[in-house]
Amino acid sequence: MRYMATYDLMETVRNTNQWLGATALAMGAYPAFALSPNPALAWMQAWGEVTERTFQRMIVKPDWNIPPVPSTGGEEHVVTTEIVVNRDFGDLLHFEVQGRKAPARKVLLVAPMSGHYATLLRSTVISLLPDADLYITDWHNARDIPVSCGKFDVEDYTLYLVDFMKELGPDVHVIAVCQPAPLTLAATAYLADEDPKAQPRSLTLIGGPIDPDATPTDVTDFGHRMTMGQLEEIMIQRVGFKYPGVGRMVYPGLLQLTSFISMNAETHFKAFTDQISRVAQGEAADHDKHNKFYDEYLAVMDMTAEFYLSTVERIFKKGEIAKNQFTVGGKPVDIGKITTVAVKTVEGSKDDISAPGQCVAALDLCTGLPDEKKASHLEEGAGHYGIFAGKSWRRNIRPLVLDFIDANSGTPRRGKAANKNAAA
Structure with missing residues (x-):
């Protein structure tokens, strides 16, 4: 897996999902569709909004956004x-x-x-x-x-x-x-x-x-079970041409995120489906509990x-x-x-x-x-x-x-x- 092509493939998958989400959001919000309200369009728009935000956050370093300190x-x-x-x-x-x-x-x-x-x-x-x-x-x-x-x-x-x-x-x-x-x-x-x-x-x-x-x-247990050769072969990739660190050997953030999510896959899947439902019903907000947590959780960096x-x-x-x-x-x-x-x-x-x-x-x-x-x-x-x-x-x-x-x-x-x- 130690190839730029593998690293770029992961980035391509992420970029494609972000684009699909943005496309679904744009289509669901198309003004002409408002003439004949359809629940399916509302759900498509909600899915697009959550999906675009999810995959876009993966390559963004969050701001600190520290509130003022009272005296x-x-x-x-x-x-x-x-x-x-x-x-x-x-x-x-x-x-x-x-x-x-x-x-x-x-x-x-x-x-x-x-x-x-x-x-x-x-x-x-x-x-x-x-x-x-x-x-x-x-x-x-x-x-x-x-x-x-x-x-x-x-x-x-x-x-x-x-x-x-x-x-x-x-x-x-x-x-x-x-x-x-x-x-x-x-x-x-x-x-x-x-x-x-x-x-x-x-x-x-x-x-x-x-x-x-x-x-x-x-x-x-994972650390003891895997040999160093296995870890290097499975986890390590070269940074692709899109970034200044091109050619550097890294443990990619996207690969780490996959491991994080797999540890509690059912919990994360339910969190995202529930959020899509809330967005479709107009109950979600830009800085609600879900977005506040996942905006940080999904923002990963390479080591x-x-x-x-x-x-x-x-x-x-x-x-x-x-x-x-x-x-x-x-x-x-x-x-x-x-x-x-x-x-x-x-x-x-x-x-x-x-x-x-x-x-x-x-x-x-x-x-x-x-x-x-x-x-x-x-x-x-x-x-x-x-x-x-x-x-x-x-x-x-x-x-x-x-x-x-x-x-x-x-x-x-x-x-x-x-x-x-x-x-x-």
């Missing part, structure tokens, strides 16, 4: 984004709240590079902005990065995080969500050895596969082949982070070197992606860290998405994370111990 005085402050560090494969992005004095909490949110854009954490960003000076890793779509920019694997990813932490300084608090948790832990350990003064004050790891084998899931393959091989198959055997540039990264950075893990009891036990394994790896600087929280009834963006995050986890940050800010405002908010 205690009742004022609303407009939020803009500013690139602090610009790199080939990802930027360090700052959310600038206009006219507001920067809060004491400086937070770096490490977004996943697992098929979706950093905007997947939009609701997480919105929830943290009133209480933090917030930065985020904004990873780029591999199809838009020229081959001349070189490779990007798990070691490069780790070094990017090291550079971003150095840029923000030692008073930053890092929150890593899902996929980047093990590499963020490794980046912190790298700093502990190479530049201890640049280490963050705290590290919160949310639903990440620190030790994937601690609690096996369908994701970990570099070397990043995807090295993640599967080194994090899942070999368990280099779990065994404390990870290396960067041939140099061992010893997680036991972390001695001053407070570490907290967050898990959801119903997480079927990174099941309970996978993330909390980080605390046992931090052998040089005293117990009072370790904390953990298991959110009962929460799934993977809920622990960083859902109701569980807003009501329970977010306050605990902010308390943890305050307790490890050098001058804690609440005077709490690092693991005061730990949940057994």
